[in-house]
Amino acid sequence: MKKKIISVVLTSVFVVSSLFVGCGNKSNKKADGAKAQKAEKTLVFAQGADPRGLDPAFVDDGESAKIIANVYEGLLKYKSNSTELEPCLATEWKISPDGKEYTFKLRQGVKxxxxxxxxxxxxxxxxxxxLPPKRTEDMPYASFTFGPVDKVEVVDPYTVKILLKEPYTPFLANLAMCLAAPIVSPAAVQKYGDKFIENPVGTGVFKFVKWDRGQSIVLERNEEYWGEKAKVNKAVFKFTKENSVRASELMAGQVDIIDGVDPNDVAQLEKSGLNVLKQPGMNINYMAFNCSRPPFDNAKLREAISYAIDREELVKFLYQGYSEVANSQMPSFIPGFNDKVKPYEYNPEKAKAMLKELGKENLEIKMIVYSNPRPYNPVGQKLAEAIQGYLLKVGVKATVEPYTWTEYKEKTKQGEGDIMFYGWTGDNGDPDNFLSLLDSNEIASSLNAAKYKNDKVDELLAEARKTPNGEERNKLYKDIQDILAKDAPWLPISSAKSMAAYSSKIKGFTYHPTGVIFLKNVDKE
Structure with a gap:
């Protein structure tokens, strides 16, 4: 009996002990799980609009580029704070003496x-x-990037040769761009077909998860990435059209980083303890005339309208010191910039006289504009509305029709509007990247939004592309700017500082000179 009681007691002790051990294990597992969950980092970046798409062959906008740059990679890439080239998916390359053959050794073991x-x-x-015959007109960067390419040859599984029809000086720089140049998964393109633009598959540091249109895109860290992995587990691109709302979301801690910062919000953001990044931008903000049809197929009328607009006052009023007046089609620090050229100066009386001489005193025109902020124009449609006021002073009645960014791109491609508002952030730091926007060969691709054609400009551009970097090449670009200043297919307005605001919890955030956001080295405390 005594032994039986002792046995029962010992059994009870064992059961109770087991229960405690079991509870302890569960508790430890919960703690470990909570710790892992706490360690997971999600970065939220708010921008003004959805991308047009996520296939680098079919888009040409900054909203798309920011996401594409984190999902895909090219053969080459730019260094973190410049447009100097370095290896990426290609580890080395050589160029033939005649400048027409580029041979690339590729990185092995990449998935x-x-x-x-x-x-x-x-x-x-x-x-x-x-490339022809597969190239289609809705590939805006294809001719721009690969126009000189004759064919591509596979030498062996990790060597590829690209043969050009003629020497093309910007070619290597173009291969580092995040539009057209990134390498896509052939299997994924074949699997998704037309839907690949919504289901991107690259080799980049982040993988695509989902896209809720008008809301957000979610990316997750690529755990099999061949190089150093991203510091955060997830990156969410949130789409909020209004500048002020994005600023409020940042101040409330709902997002970590915003771009398209309105100059009016800078003081409040800084007062709230947030960081506001302001650095020289490689961009141009411009007003384009539709040169392909009346009334602006007339260069004299373009000149008259240009005299009607006070760019100095406009930039000072709208951008409050965060942009500078632009006098050419590219920023002043780009090689080949012509510091002798200026657009037609503000002279409303001359504008009125010219309009009368041309029989256009009662001119009525339609202007179209994007409603969301852009890196080169953070105030969106306010720019068009301010210019509408200048035109009214010289007797020109202009209507302003705003569209969301994706709608706007389609409208300009279709040729809508007598005047359009546009801009460009340089892809690679080469002058050709800016001045090709006025190449008549880029009308079909829609990069030449003004639909401007000048045979001499086309001839000089073609010559400059074959000329090695240096003063001879720079002179050709300066000559082009002389012609454009007189012909006025655009009215250059400003070059903006690249601006973004971010939480103090964010470390390692920078704007690349090309206007792209690389999130690989961005961390969140």
């Missing part, structure tokens, strides 16, 4: 996000689909 291999066949596929 696309779908698990398929990156190799020379993938490079050939990515370029071939943007």
């Amino acid at each position: 696309f996000h779908d698990g398929t291999d990156f190799n020379a066949e993938a490079v050939k596929f990515s370029i071939d689909r943007q």
Whole structure:
């Protein structure tokens, strides 16, 4: 009996002990789980609009580029704070003496996000689909990036040769751009077809998860990335049209970083203890005339309208010191910038006299504009409305029709509007990247939004592309700017500082000179 009681007691002690051990294990697991959950970092970046798409062959806008730059990679990349080139998916390259053959050795052991291999066949596929006869008119950067390419040859699984029809000085710089140049998964393109633009698959540091249109895009860290992995687990791109709302979300801690900062919000953001990044921007903000049809197929009328607008006052009033007046089609620090040229100066009386002489005293025109902020124009449609006021003073009645960014891009492509508002952030720091926007060969691609054609400009551009970097090449670009200053297909308005605001919890955030946000090295405390 005594032994039986002792046995029961010992059994009870064992059961109770086991229960405590079990509870302890559960408690530890919960603690570990909570710790892991706490360690997971989600970065939220708020921008003004959805991307147009996520296939680098079919888009040409900054909203798309910011996401594409984090999902895909090219053969080359730019260094973190410049447009100097360095290896990426290509580890080395050589150029033939005649400048027409580029041979690339490729990085081995790299996987696309779908698990398929990156190799020379993938490079050939990515370029071939943007060459004739496969190239289509809705590939805006294809002719710009790969126009001089004759063919692509696979030498072996990790060597590829690109043969050009003629020497093309900007070619290497173009291969580091985040539009057209990134390498896509051939298997994914074949799987998704037309829907690949919504289901991107690259080799980049982040993988695509989902896109809720008008709301957000979610990316997650690529755990199989070939290089150093991203510091955050997830990156969410949130789409909020209004500048003031994005600023409020940042101040409330609902987002971590915003771009398209309105100059009017800077003081309040800084007062709230937030960081506001302000650095020289490689961009141009301009007003484009539709040169392909009346009334602005007349260069004299373009000149008259240019005299009607006070750019100095406009920039001072709208941008409050965060932009400077632009006198050319590119920023002043780009090689080949012509410091002798200026657009037609503000002279409303001359504008009125010219309008009368041209029989256009009662001119009525339609202006179209994007409603959301842009890096080169953070105030959106306010720019068009301010110019509408200047035109009214010289007797020109202008209507302003705003569109969301994606709608706006389609409207300009279709040729809507007598005047359009546009801008450009340089992709690679080369003068050709800016002045090609006025190449008549880029009308079909929609990069030449003004639909401007001048045979001499086309001839000089073609010559400059074949000329090695240096003073001879710079002179050709300066000559082009002389012609454009007189012809006035655009009215250059301003070059803006690149501006973004971010929480003090964010470390390592910078704006690349090309206007792209690389999130790989951004951390969140």
